[in-house]
Amino acid sequence: MTNPSPDMIERMPTREGVLRAAGKMAQLLPQTPLLALDLPDGGIVWCKAETLQPVGAFKIRGAWHRLTDLSEDERARGVVAVSSGNHAQGVAWAARRLGIAATIVMPNDAPQVKLAATRTLGAQIVLYDRPGGEDRDSVATQLVGQSGATLVHAYGDPWVIEGQGSAGIELEAQMECLAEGGPTRVVTPCGGGGLTAGLALALPDAEIVPVEPEGWDDVARSLASGTIQRVARDAPRTACDALQTPATFPINFAVMSGRGLEGLSVTEAEVRAAQRYAFSKLRLVVEPGGAAGLAALLAGKVAADGRTVVILSGGNVDPATFAAIIAET
């Protein structure tokens, strides 16, 4: 079996896998920078600018680790992914580089910039009706059944988790160099928990803090209750399209709860304030979902102790949307 699902998990992700993924990434791409950011209270936080990856998000890590581990036979049958855009671009980028056919199932309300970029990378796009409640996983399952392609899940996949965790290996080495010691705390945007679980494996000695939009804090509630919780059907609208996942998967939950993580949530206004802060202080374009971790820090919901790192996880945002956010005062 190569297609993990909540019911059929072929293996658990491991720290060894994370280290192997980090080795692959070191061969593939330069490290994204770790930038020092002064906070309004006089403190400092270290920002891992995953917005500067070739596809504008960390998702390239998990996709690369997954696709490079496929057999020749699996590569020939292609891959299928489901994504609002960043995972889509990560898989399309890796597939093009490896000569693998990629089909991406995307919501019809995804940001135009993400749809266009995924097409430019040569992937075939199949739209599903997210506002209308169509089930994306059933669309993907049907595609996989037709073609024998491998489903590369956006977060519920051991390779994907390990790949995302390579960001943790990188930032630890950068902290050792820049701040003479590893991170004590890593604050990260959290959707389905792929990056969060990867960081938890990568950094056993650091506190990992997943941050979700208000009303989409299923991971925080799952960790607090001890069982996987789903987002409510009447969840509020959020600008954080990258974090709109209905529920985490068992392998992600097992890793996160095994480390005893606790989650936080941030408001839409706090997210916008963080985007403005990153614009003016770091000159970085950060999408709403990518700024959730920084939002928690700026709102004082988690402390920066001088050895705290925040992941700026993505920067793919429509120009008009971003213009409206930074012009707001």
Place this chain on the structure above:
Amino acid sequence: MTNPSPDMIERMPTREGVLRAAGKMAQLLPQTPLLALDLPDGGIVWCKAETLQPVGAFKIRGAWHRLTDLSEDERARGVVAVSSGNHAQGVAWAARRLGIAATIVMPNDAPQVKLAATRTLGAQIVLYDRPGGEDRDSVATQLVGQSGATLVHAYGDPWVIEGQGSAGIELEAQMECLAEGGPTRVVTPCGGGGLTAGLALALPDAEIVPVEPEGWDDVARSLASGTIQRVARDAPRTACDALQTPATFPINFAVMSGRGLEGLSVTEAEVRAAQRYAFSKLRLVVEPGGAAGLAALLAGKVAADGRTVVILSGGNVDPATFAAIIAET
């Protein structure tokens, strides 16, 4: 004499000085990333993201090299700089770090974001009436006469030129690592010619292409005519505040013309298109003047041969200004 002027040059900048400045920068700050950017014609250009320096511009380099070479006595008397904002922040940043008092002469129409940032860095600001035609150099000369402070000129200073050139040493090493060979061509925004002259010293084997806004192409005209030309009194308005310099200085001109450089100019619309391209493809905030080099490449005024580097020199822009630019289609 520690205050160079067009008539009194104490020494010429040297490649040895550039290498010494690069050594200091390597001790001070991590390298800014060199990012691969796909061009619309299918080519690639390497972008040196100086927007990610702590003050959002390369100016920190020249200021650091200059201030760290001051004697104890000179440090005690403080420094004076004249700048629309980026050099101001570079000098203020370096001065604060070294415990030196800094006074900055800034135009009263400088971007608010640059005025505020310079104040935050602890510098004293003296405004002059740029739209009214007040001579900034006479304001600075008066301040220097009163205090015995050292004038750190924004470009007409051998240390400043050498310091800016450290960006060239850095990007050459990064190109060797990422592209297995040095740059053949470096395209750079050009105001007074500090960065351009520094790059010319740093990279004797690469073609250096300075780019200015239309109507502010005094360096291009100077290089073409063989003598220093000034910007016309009725020069058109430009959004590139960082490149609004009336004329280059003899030491800059000597280095640039000695290498046989030729300059280019770009329109305001080409600059805005480049800012939008950097926003969507690199997720970087680039100010108008910082995008002039990229504008020349996107407009087809200079070719990218696969080993071409463009400097994204600064990213300090008022939010409302940037919002209007990226929302434009």
